[in-house]
Amino acid sequence: MRATARGHIDQLTSAVTIGFAGEFGAGKSSLANMLAGVDILPTGPQHLKLPLVIVKYAADPETTAGWWNKTSESFAGIDLEKAAAQEPDFISVGLPSEALQELVLFDLPGAGALDESYKQTLELLKFVDCAIWCTNGTNAWRETERFLWSHVAQELQENSLLAVTHTDLPVVRESLPRLVPHLERDSDGMFQAVVPIGTPVAVEAMAQEPEPDFELWSSCGGEDLARRVLGLAANRKSRDLEKAKKDLATTLTPALEALGMAEEPAESDLKAAAAAVAAAAAEAEAEAEAEAADAPASEPELNTDEADLENPVLDDWKAAMRALLFELRETPDLEPAELLSRCQELVEEFTEKLEPGRNIDSSADWIVGEFENASDLLTLMQYEDTPQATKTVLNVLTQLSDNLSWAGTQSSDR
DSSP, X not given: OHHHHHHHHHHXXXXXXXXXXXXXXSSHHHHHHHHHTSOOSOOSSOSOOOOEEEEEEOXXXXXXXXXXXSOOEEEESOOXXXXXXXXXXXXXXXXXXXXXGSEEXXXXXXXXXXXXXXXXXXXXXXXXXXXXXXXXXXXXXXXXXXXXXXXXXXXXXXXXXXXXXXXXXXXXXXXXXXHHHHHHHHTTTTOSEEEEOXXXXXXXXXXXXXXXXXXXXXXXXXXXHHHHHHHHHHHHHHHHHHHHHHHIIIIIHHHHHHHTOOOOOOOOXXXXXXXXXXXXXXXXXXXXXXXXXXXXXTOOOOOTTTSOOOOHHHHHXXXXXXXXXXXXXXXXXXXXXXXXXXXXHHHHHHHHHOOBTTTBOGGGTHHHHHHHHHHHHHHHHTTSOOTTHHXXXXXXXXXXXXXXXXXXXXXXXX
16 A cells, blocks of 8 residues: 555655657657657668657756666766667667757657557557657548557547647648648547647747747647647646545545555655665564564474475575665665665566476465566656655665565465
């Protein structure tokens, strides 16, 4: 329940993630540049092949080459070519742009149903809060696009836009009165709205001096698109808030009242959070020792089948946790990003050690999935602005400790 509550807090306080997707040459990178307020993503025909690019806020420009299964590499400044040369699974770009303080942009690789690249797009769309599917106005909403988008979860479809790009071209602009109603009928129920946008004109309008050309910004579709994007973000936050309220009213509050628990005080820094985890562990050990001391002397001994199984992985895990807590006490100013990286490597290391039927009980093979999920979560947290990341990662480690303690002792009937 604590994890659920903190998950709601993280979701409500984090930036909204918007995915830009579409077939090759649909103008999605240009659109992402426009909304970010920075010309950072390469557009048009180019030889630089990029994976998923995550554009987010950072006080100083930085670029990170990231992999799902190993430690990332970061460097100051913006250099997509240098990052791409390392063949990463994704690239994260941090920029001091005001527009990015509330939004994180996912520029997905171009997709095509014929070469099955749509499968990668579908997997990546699972990580976004809302999406903008870009369709080229010169040949809009082809059957291959419809095929791909039909596989997207309905909840995401309901919070996404179909952006008709290249409307700055005369042939597309002249066809809009007929094209937009046709697209609205053909994509009915698959998007929140169909929005024409002449991206180059919109960028030109906002770059005018001494102030933007707001009339041009409105006529090219920039104003409508920006307003709808903000609507997507607000709609997503409203949904998250309603889910949090429901859990709070129906589950969390009644449970706390039943347990007679007071509200847990918030820890403000890394040192305090580590101390809280250490204190909880010490208290649990003290209670276990007290129970053992109070046990009746005449209590029969357990037979061999009922005795606790040896669990060397748990012993190693406890040793690793003690070493981590000692390090946190010694270095209270450790950056959350460094903590996340170290913890992810630690979880990944122990995931490889878990072998059902050998060093954990065969009935507890679910523990492997718990560690794999935790490793994926810690990896993603390194590239997203997660509020209270330190508390979240310590909570994850504590939960893994609880789960792992069962892995050597859980019997098939428990």
